[in-house]
Amino acid sequence: MxxxxxxxxxxxxxxxxxxxxxxxxxxxxxxxxxxxxxxxxxxxxxxxxxxxxxxxxxxxxxxxxxxxxxxxxxxxxxxxxxxxxxxxxxxxxxxxxxxxxxxDDLCLLSSGECVYFGDAKLANQEAELDPLLKYSTTEIRERLVEKYRISEYAMMVRSTIHEITKIEGVMEEVIRGSQASWFKQLRTLTKRSFTNMSRDFGYYWLRIIIYIIMAVCLGTIYYDVGTSYTAIQARASCGGFVSGFMTFMSIGGFPSFIEEMKVFTLERHNGHYGVAAYVISNFLSSLPFLLTVSWASASITYWMVKFRPGFSYFAFFALNLYGGVSVIESLMMIISALVPNFLMGLILGAGVIGIMMLTSGFFRLLPELPKIFWRYPVSYIVYGSWGLKGAYKNDLIGLEFEPMMPGQPKLKGEYIITDMMGLSLNHSKWLDLAMIFVLLFSYRLTFFLVLKVKEYASPYIRVAYTRFTVKRLERRASFRKTLAMTSLSKRHNPPHPMAIQEGLNSPMPY
Incomplete structure (x- = not known):
């Protein structure tokens, strides 16, 4: 079009x-x-x-x-x-x-029973019974149901339903899914998502301001950290804060993700676009904002702390921060798809990110983590361990630090990484950075799969949840008492007006 x-x-x-x-x-x-x-x-x-x-x-x-x-x-x-x-x-x-x-037409229901079905303007004629003030609500409903059951409107409905059931085959071809091409969907969704992100001050703009303020605070605390012996721990702490807590702040976008998922669910049910187009467009539209967050924060912190001079070192520092922030955003998108409740999602997200921080190698060195589960495989599938290893290599390799005691030889950065931190130098920092982007791709792929599985499984989940709820209610004494009273009352009621309609149990319009 x-x-x-x-x-x-x-x-x-x-x-x-x-x-x-x-x-x-x-x-x-x-x-x-x-x-x-x-x-x-x-x-x-x-x-x-x-x-x-x-x-x-x-x-x-x-x-x-x-x-x-x-x-x-x-x-x-x-x-x-x-x-x-x-x-x-x-x-x-x-x-x-x-x-x-x-x-034009009216289907009036009372307690699940049809009281009237026909022309809305003629509904009042059906209610022209004897004065109803002397009857209870239940008796009024029963009289209305009975009058409709034997009315010409009910007979007309039953006749129409009987005729409809005789129709065979597909009467008209149904067009399913979006008629726009995949690239048209991607382009439109990316443009719309970018516009929404730009207009919503709390989506990214406020977070950019907070990140800049945090970067200034971090830079002043570790200002010109130097190469003394105590600077070793200071540099490690600064790197741990950047790789852990500064990426943790991306959890602030979760409320916007929840609202976005509501729109996606509605539009996806209507077949406006595909899941892949939505996932990729969300990543592309957020890319400029996340790059702004990482590069603005890195520019302030990197030069105030005075890490290794050189653009390649700074670029690695900024890309490392961007990768961590993007991974957390992807994780929160997965959680927003699984847990559509704001409070539960926020708690779950904070807990998962906390585990990632614990196994990143800062609070306890990677070689000292329990080998079963925490070292293998958890530390390998969280972004923090790769980000922190890359940050240490980017900052320490090639530097020399003052010894703990005067007169002792200076400590080389390689020695600090291998002997003090227990890390290996068998691969470069760029491989550590590449692994963060592999995790980013994996998280986005997981987000895609979660949306697809949820789409196919949600009807079965709703049915199972409904059955579970009914069984739970049946175990309650108050519910059983109400059910017994309802059954006793229905012994004196006329049959359900729709129960005699050719075995059908629901009215249809004519």
Whole structure:
């Protein structure tokens, strides 16, 4: 589809939903205010009708709205149904009289039983019984159910359902998935995600400021650390802070990840784009911000502490920080896909990152870690151990430090790495850096697989959870008592009105 055609469809949708003024206002003043509750409702509906669905299901489109906003939303939906030839099915609780008059057909349910199904304007005729004030709520419902069961509307519904069940074959070809090419999806998602990240001050801009402040604090504490004997521990501590705590601060993006996953879930269910396009676009859109975080922080800390002079050493320091921050971002994306609860996700993420820091080789040297599990394989699959080893090699190799006692020979950086820290020099620092990016790729791949598995497994998980919940409720005495009272009451009730409809157990529109 040509870009001009897409633009026209979007403009028409904005006009149909009464969002033109909102769009013009928000584009220029996004940083001043958001959109109102009614505008959010209409925006969510507009996103669904962009693809021109023939059938649209809406669950409580008026919930949380005042009477004027509710009437505006339903009136817009009615106009869409009339002008666009769409069928719109909506569930509404306690609509106002003005909203009720906008509906064409009505399916009225009470305690799971059909009380009325037919023309909404004729529903009041069904309720014209004897004065109902003398009856209890249960008796009123039973009388309404019985009257509908023997009405012409119920007979018409049963006849229509019977005819529908005779239809065989596919009546119309259904188009599944996005009609845009994969690269079009990737380009559009990357642009949108980058725009959202740029507009949301708390997504990256605030974190960039915090990182710069932290870099200044770190630089002043370890300012011109030098090459004395005590500087050995100071340099190691500074490297440990950068590889551990400064990357740990990326957990601050988790709230934004949670909100982003909600949008992804909705759009993925509608088949707007693929999982791979989403994962790659998220990485590409965040790349400029994470590079800014790492290079800005590295520029301040590196020159204030006065690590090894030379651009290649500085570049390694900055790339090492970028790799660690990106890995933590990827880890938090995985957690946001697994645990959609903000508090649980934050606790889980902090716990996992804490374990990574413990096995990175700073709090306890890598050779001294328990060989089973913590040394092999945990220390090899966390970014911290590779980042810290690379940082030590980048800073210490080629330097000489004052001895602990005057008169003793100076300590070379290689000796400190191998004998004092127990690390090997069999491979270069660039391999350590490359392993961080291998882990970054692995984490992103894991994020992709989690989304795919969750997509296929979520229906089975919901069914299993529902069964578990029902069994748990059945073990409660209060629930069993309520169930027994309901069963006793139904002995005197007429049969379920839909139970006699050709073996079907749910009504269908006609």
């Amino acid at each position: 040509h870009k001009s055609e897409v633009r026209r469809i979007v403009d028409d949708t904005l006009d149909e939903m009464g969002l033109r003024e909102c769009a013009d206002r928000t584009i220029g003043n996004w940083h001043l205010r958001g959109i109102s509750g009614g505008e959010k409702k209409r925006l969510s509906i507009a996103l669904e009708i962009l693809t021109h669905p023939r059938l649209l299901f809406l669950d409580e489109p008026t919930s949380g709205l005042d009477s004027a906003a509710a009437f505006s939303v339903i009136q817009t939906l009615r106009q869409l149904a009339v002008d666009g030839g769409r069928t719109i099915i909506s569930s509404v609780h306690q609509p106002s009289s003005e909203v009720f008059t906008l509906f």
